[in-house]
Amino acid sequence: xxxxxxxxxxxxxxxxxxxxxxxxxxxxxxxxxxxxxxxxxxxxxxxxxxxxxxxxxxxxxxxxxxxxxxxxxxxxxxxxxxxxxxxxxxxxxxxxxxxxxxxxxxxxxxxxxxxxxxxxxxxxxxxxxxxxxxxxxxxxxxxxxxxxxxxxxxxxxxxxxxxxxxxxxxxxxxxxxxxxxxxxxxxxxxxxxxxxxxxxxxxxxxxxxxxxxxxxxxxxxxxxxxxxxxxxxxxxxxxxxx
Numbered sequence: 001x002x003x004x005x006x007x008x009x010x011x012x013x014x015x016x017x018x019x020x021x022x023x024x025x026x027x028x029x030x031x032x033x034x035x036x037x038x039x040x041x042x043x044x045x046x047x048x049x050x051x052x053x054x055x056x057x058x059x060x061x062x063x064x065x066x067x068x069x070x071x072x073x074x075x076x077x078x079x080x081x082x083x084x085x086x087x088x089x090x091x092x093x094x095x096x097x098x099x100x101x102x103x104x105x106x107x108x109x110x111x112x113x114x115x116x117x118x119x120x121x122x123x124x125x126x127x128x129x130x131x132x133x134x135x136x137x138x139x140x141x142x143x144x145x146x147x148x149x150x151x152x153x154x155x156x157x158x159x160x161x162x163x164x165x166x167x168x169x170x171x172x173x174x175x176x177x178x179x180x181x182x183x184x185x186x187x188x189x190x191x192x193x194x195x196x197x198x199x200x201x202x203x204x205x206x207x208x209x210x211x212x213x214x215x216x217x218x219x220x221x222x223x224x225x226x227x228x229x230x231x232x233x234x235x236x237x238x239x240x241x242x
Contacts, residue, residue, distance in 0.1 A: 001020050001021070001023075001024045003030075003031075006021070006024045006025070006031055007034065009021055010025070010034065010035060010038055011038075014035065014038050014039055014042060107195060108167075108193040108194050108195055109167045109168075109194060109195065110194070110195040110197070111167070111188070111194040111195060111196055111197065111200075111209055111216070111218060112195075112197055112200030112207065112209075114166060114167045114194070115166075115184075115186060115200075115207055115218045115220050116200070116202055116205045116207065116220060118164065118166065118173075118184075118186075119184045119205060119220045120204075120205070126159070126160055126175045126182065126184070127182065129159055129160050129175070130159045130160075131159065131160055131161070133152075133158050133159075133160075133161055134152075135149060135151070135152050137161065138152065138158055138161045138174070139241070141161040141162060141163065141172055141174075142161075142172050142187065142238075142241065143241050144163075144170075144172075145171075145172050145187050145189065145214070145215055146214050146215070146240060146241055147172075147187060147212075147214070147215060147238050147239070147240060147241055148238070148239060148240075148241040149234075149237050149238060149239075150237050150238075150239055151237055154233060154236065154237040155176055155230070155233045155234050155237050156176050156177045156178070156230075156233070157176065157177040158174055158175070158176050158177075159175045159176070159177065159182065160173070160174065160175035161173070161174050161175075164186075166186060166188050166192070167188075167192055167193075167194055168192075169189065169192055170189075171186050171187060171188040171189070171192075172186065172187035173185070173186055174186075174187075174234075176230065176234070178221055178225045178226065178227075178229075178230050179225060179226055179229070180222070180224055180225050181221050181222045181224065181225045182221065183219060183220070183221040183225060183227060183230045184219070184220045184221065185217065185218070185219050185230070185231075185234055186216075186217075186218040186219075186220075187215045187216075187217060187218075188215055188216045188218055189214065189215055189216075190211070190212075190213075190214055190215055190216060192216075194216075196209060196211075196216070197209060198210075201223065204222065204223060205220055205221065205222060205223065206220070206221070206222075206223050206227060207219055207220035207221070207227055208227050208228055208231050210231050210235055212235070212238070213240070214240075217231060217234060217235055217238075219231040219234070
């Protein structure tokens, strides 16, 4: 077997067990070295293909995707399931916020209006979702914001944890069982430009905003729910993720 034929067969199947190939690969010193180099390359390639995905990579890709999105009204387009649940409801709120934008001029968006609008738009989805989350799963979503929960039991049953668009940028969004209703908890980066109030409400919802070191904690739920109690529990359980 000449060198050209040997190398062609070696590239095609380095584990070829035919007698003529085995003989050519063992009796010739150059062929033996070539086979060792080829097998070592295949081992490196196999290790590279089997390299596990870093735990934080999906969240980083999600954040990268969100950051590339054009600035848009909260709730329009990012979570299609919630929008599709009520077309008439979505159109009503879109009109309302177009009017508010015209009136506010160049002022930054209001944290109250953004939060309540977000909750209203996602209510058809978040009212029933239960992702059966573990502490590790929740903290994987909070890690990009430099935070983590010490204990799920301290805050209550967490139905949902993910990223969302909040006033033109990413934020963490948790849905937690309160005393009566589900409570929406947003972790919004402190550098996000917003009109800030400590408390807010409308006919159906109310909420609180608590400044933290790197983020603002925005807590929203139905009027009958004690959002202050939930805000205190979440704040006490949150710690910095190094």
